[in-house]
Amino acid sequence: MRFLLAFTVAALFLAWFLFRAGRADMPLLPALQAVPSILRWWGGAAALALGAMVAGRAYCSVLCPLGTFQEAVWRAGRRRLSGYAPGSPVRYWILALVLAAGAAGLAAVPALLDPYAAFGRGVTQLLRPSLAGGIDSLAGFFESLGLYGVISGTGRVPFVPGLFWSTAAFFLALTLWSLRKGRPFCDALCPVGTFLGLFSRSSLLSIRFSGESCTGCGLCGTVCPQECISVKERTVDADRCVLCLRCVDACPGGALSLSFGGGGQSLSRRGLLRTAAGTLAALGVVFWSSKKDDTVAAAASSRDEKLPVSPPGSKSRGNFTKKCVACTACVAACPAGIIRPSLGEWGAAGLFQPVLDYRRGYCQYGCTACGDACPTGAIESLEPEEKQLVSIGKARFLRRNCIVRKYGTACGACSEHCPTQAMRMVPFRGGLTIPELDPSICLGCGACEYACPAEPKAVTVSGLAVHGKIRPVSGGEGGPTVAPLEEFPF
Amino acid sequence: MDRREFLKRTAALGLGGVALLLPGGVRRAFGAREGLPGLAAVRGGEPGEMFDRGVAALGGMGRFVKKGQTVVIKPNMSWDVPPERGGNTNPELVERIVRRCLEAGASKVYAFDHTCDLWRNSYRNSGVEEAVKRGGGVAAPADTSGYFQKVPLPGGRVLKETAVHELLLECDVFINVPVLKHHGGAGITMGMKNLMGTVWNRGEFHSKGLHQCIADVSLFRRPALTVIDAYRMMTRHGPRGTSEGDVTVLKAQILSTDIVAGDAAAARIFGADPKNVAYIRNAAEMGIGTMDLESLGVERIAL
Numbered sequence A: 001m002r003f004l005l006a007f008t009v010a011a012l013f014l015a016w017f018l019f020r021a022g023r024a025d026m027p028l029l030p031a032l033q034a035v036p037s038i039l040r041w042w043g044g045a046a047a048l049a050l051g052a053m054v055a056g057r058a059y060c061s062v063l064c065p066l067g068t069f070q071e072a073v074w075r076a077g078r079r080r081l082s083g084y085a086p087g088s089p090v091r092y093w094i095l096a097l098v099l100a101a102g103a104a105g106l107a108a109v110p111a112l113l114d115p116y117a118a119f120g121r122g123v124t125q126l127l128r129p130s131l132a133g134g135i136d137s138l139a140g141f142f143e144s145l146g147l148y149g150v151i152s153g154t155g156r157v158p159f160v161p162g163l164f165w166s167t168a169a170f171f172l173a174l175t176l177w178s179l180r181k182g183r184p185f186c187d188a189l190c191p192v193g194t195f196l197g198l199f200s201r202s203s204l205l206s207i208r209f210s211g212e213s214c215t216g217c218g219l220c221g222t223v224c225p226q227e228c229i230s231v232k233e234r235t236v237d238a239d240r241c242v243l244c245l246r247c248v249d250a251c252p253g254g255a256l257s258l259s260f261g262g263g264g265q266s267l268s269r270r271g272l273l274r275t276a277a278g279t280l281a282a283l284g285v286v287f288w289s290s291k292k293d294d295t296v297a298a299a300a301s302s303r304d305e306k307l308p309v310s311p312p313g314s315k316s317r318g319n320f321t322k323k324c325v326a327c328t329a330c331v332a333a334c335p336a337g338i339i340r341p342s343l344g345e346w347g348a349a350g351l352f353q354p355v356l357d358y359r360r361g362y363c364q365y366g367c368t369a370c371g372d373a374c375p376t377g378a379i380e381s382l383e384p385e386e387k388q389l390v391s392i393g394k395a396r397f398l399r400r401n402c403i404v405r406k407y408g409t410a411c412g413a414c415s416e417h418c419p420t421q422a423m424r425m426v427p428f429r430g431g432l433t434i435p436e437l438d439p440s441i442c443l444g445c446g447a448c449e450y451a452c453p454a455e456p457k458a459v460t461v462s463g464l465a466v467h468g469k470i471r472p473v474s475g476g477e478g479g480p481t482v483a484p485l486e487e488f489p490f
Numbered sequence B: 001m002d003r004r005e006f007l008k009r010t011a012a013l014g015l016g017g018v019a020l021l022l023p024g025g026v027r028r029a030f031g032a033r034e035g036l037p038g039l040a041a042v043r044g045g046e047p048g049e050m051f052d053r054g055v056a057a058l059g060g061m062g063r064f065v066k067k068g069q070t071v072v073i074k075p076n077m078s079w080d081v082p083p084e085r086g087g088n089t090n091p092e093l094v095e096r097i098v099r100r101c102l103e104a105g106a107s108k109v110y111a112f113d114h115t116c117d118l119w120r121n122s123y124r125n126s127g128v129e130e131a132v133k134r135g136g137g138v139a140a141p142a143d144t145s146g147y148f149q150k151v152p153l154p155g156g157r158v159l160k161e162t163a164v165h166e167l168l169l170e171c172d173v174f175i176n177v178p179v180l181k182h183h184g185g186a187g188i189t190m191g192m193k194n195l196m197g198t199v200w201n202r203g204e205f206h207s208k209g210l211h212q213c214i215a216d217v218s219l220f221r222r223p224a225l226t227v228i229d230a231y232r233m234m235t236r237h238g239p240r241g242t243s244e245g246d247v248t249v250l251k252a253q254i255l256s257t258d259i260v261a262g263d264a265a266a267a268r269i270f271g272a273d274p275k276n277v278a279y280i281r282n283a284a285e286m287g288i289g290t291m292d293l294e295s296l297g298v299e300r301i302a303l
Helices: A002-020 A034-040 A043-055 A058-062 A065-077 A090-103 A108-113 A115-144 A161-181 A184-189 A191-200 A219-223 A246-250 A269-290 A317-323 A329-333 A369-373 A403-407 A413-417 A447-451 B003-021 B024-029 B047-057 B091-103 B119-125 B128-135 B166-170 B191-198 B202-208 B210-217 B259-270 B278-285
Strands: A205-209 A256-260 A339-341 A354-356 A390-397 A423-427 A433-437 A459-469 B039-043 B070-075 B108-111 B148-152 B161-165 B173-177 B179-183 B187-189 B225-234 B247-256 B298-302
Touching: A002 A058, A002 A065, A002 A115, A002 A329, A034 A043, A034 A115, A034 A191, A043 A058, A043 A191, A043 A269, A058 A065, A058 A191, A065 A115, A065 A161, A065 A184, A090 A108, A090 A184, A090 A191, A090 A269, A108 A115, A115 A161, A115 A329, A161 A184, A184 A191, A191 A269, A219 A246, A246 A256, A317 A459, A329 A339, A329 A369, A390 A433, A403 A433, A413 A423, A413 A447, A447 A459, B039 B047, B039 B259, B047 B091, B047 B225, B047 B247, B047 B298, B070 B091, B070 B128, B070 B166, B070 B191, B091 B108, B091 B128, B091 B173, B091 B225, B108 B128, B119 B128, B148 B166, B161 B166, B173 B191, B179 B259, B187 B191, B187 B259, B191 B202, B191 B210, B191 B259, B191 B278, B202 B210, B210 B278, B225 B259, B247 B259, B259 B278
Parallel strands: B039 B298, B070 B108, B070 B173, B173 B225, B179 B225
Antiparallel strands: A205 A256, A339 A354, A390 A459, A423 A433, B039 B247, B148 B161, B179 B187, B225 B247
C-alpha cells in the first residue's frame, strides 16, 4: 500500500518532468519537495521539521522520488540484507557542508546532493534523450502514413553530453549500490534525510518492538532497506527509519508495529545534543532560504563583459544562482529548447544551473513556461504582460558584420524577429535598409542573434547581471485603423 | 516521362484540340480556360465571402482542384501573434479555402509553414491550425529538416538548389495563401515571399541576397492559385508587428493564377510600384510571371 502510494508519486514526478513541466494548468508538484520548498520560503524548513516530529522520515518513503527509485531497484533485485549496520557520522558532515555552501551562495553543492534535483536531471538529461529517438521514429512512422499529429515529435531537447554522461554515471552507480544496499543514498548521503532524522528521533509515529512476541529470527533486518533494525537490542534507529513498513509486513509474530505516541526515547545527553544540532541546522536552513538576493549589490560594473543570460523571472544573477538547484524542470519546460544546463558559464559554483542558449533558438515573446515550472523561486512565475517588459539582456549590433553593409544586399532578419522593434530598419545607401538598435526597448530575447545570418554574427546578446524593465512598446493604443479599400489602384 | 504518362498527355492534347474546335459556350461549359480572367480583385467583404466571389469569377474551384487530388495550402502562420495583429493569414479565409477544396473533390488538404517563431505556438496562436482543422484539412508540421528534400533550381540566379517540404513535392495542387504586410527586409511581403515558408534553408536567403532568392525559389513550383489576404494589412513594423496599431482593416483580397501578377496587384494596394519591389521585377524578368495585369484579364469585384 505504502509502496504503491510512493510509486504513484514517483510516476507523477516522472510524467511531470517528461511531459507537463511548465504547463500553467498543472499544479507545481515539486513544490512539495524539501529543498525547493525551503528555498521558496523559510517556513518550508519549519514545516519539514514539524512533519518529521510527527511522522518521522515518512517523507523519504512516500514523497521522495529518488528514494522510491532506489527502493524499486532493490526490490527488483530481491536481495536480502545482512541485518543491522550502524549509521555513518559522515552524513552529518554532508548536511553541514550543504547548509554552509547554501548559505554561502554555492548552490552547486546542494544542487548535486538534493535528491529531488538529482531525480529531475535523471529524467530530463538521461531518460528523455534516450526516449526521444523512439518517440520521434514513432511519430515519423505515423506521418509516413499521412497521419499527422497522432504523436508529436519530442521537438528540441537540449542535449548536453557532459551532463548526460555524468547523470548516466550517477544513476549507474546508484543502481548498483541500491541493488546491494537498499536505500544507500537515503542512509549515507542525503542531506534532506539527515535533516529530517534530527527531528524524527522522538516522532509521534514510529516503528517499535512491542510485547514479547519477538523470537529474534532476524527476518526484519533482512528486509530493512536502511539496515536500521537491531534485533539484538530490540530497537529501531528512528533517525534513519523511513517508515517503509517492510519490517512490519515481514514479521511473522507481529512483534513490530507502527505505533503512535512519544516516549520511545528518554531525554539523555545524546538526545539533547541531537536537538541542539537539529535546531542549529534548522536555523542554518532558514538563514539560507531567507538570504535576500543581492540584486542591487550585483549591479554589473563592467558593461563589456559578455555575461550568460538567465531565464526571465530570475531577476538577477545573484537571485538565480543562489536559489537554483539545477533540477532542470525549466529545461524540460522551455518549448523553444533554448534553456540548457550550463557547463561553467556561471562558474564552478553554478555547475549545471541553466543558461539561455541563443544558438538553439530564442526566448518566445509570450511564453512564461520556465517560471511556471521552477519550484524553488530561482525563476519566478510571471504573467505574459509582465514578462514582455522584462529585459534579461541587451543586444549589441556590430554594423561592420552586417551583411547589408558587407555585401550590399537586403536582409532585416533581426528586425523581422524583434518583438519590440528595438531592432528596426532605417534607410541605407541605394534604397537598402539597415538595422538600427534602440537598447532601451531591447528585451535580450535573442531573436535577432538567432535570426542573424551573418558569420560572425552582427548582433549578439549579453546577459544582464540584474534584469531590467523596458517601457511598453505597443504604440497605437486605439487599435487598428479602419479604412476599407475604396477603389482598386490598378 | 514513361510510356503511360506519354499516352495520357497525348490523349489530353488530342482532347484539348477537339475542345478548341468547339464553339465558345460549349468550351466554357467544359471548363476550358480561354476567356476566364487570370486575376480577381475583391474588396468590401469578409474574407470567406470575398474568396467565394473571387474564385467564382475565376471559373470556380473546379478549375483548380479535381476529384481525388491532394492539395497543399501554404498560409502564413509564421508568427506567434493572434489574428488581430495581421501577422498571419486570416484564419477564416484559410478555413474557407480548405472547405472549398474538399467540396471540389480533393482527397486530402494539407497546410504547413516553416515558421519563424516556435512552430507549435505559431500554429496555435495564429488561429490557422484550428481553422485548417475546422475546414477538414490537416495542419502538418514543418519544424525539422527531416520533412524537407533537396531539389535543384535550374534557372535560379543565386539559389541553385533548395530543400522543399515533402508535401509540396507530392501534392497534385498547390495553393498559396499569403497575407499582405509590411516587411522590414523585403519591403513588402505577399505571394512569392510566402514561399520562403515552403523551404528549409530560409536563413540562407538573407545571406545570399533576399530579393533574388525569393524570385529563385518561386521557380520551383508555381502555385495553381495565389490568394493574397489583405483583410488586415500591417502597414509598419512588419513582418511581426508590435501591436494592433500597426494594422489597417482594408477588407481586400487578390486571387491570381499568376503569382507575379498577384504580387504586382497587391503591391499597388500596399501603395508601392511593383517595379520598385526587386523580387517582383526579378521574377518578371526571369519569366516566372507577368507584371502586366491586363494581359491576364482582371475581374474587379466590390461587395
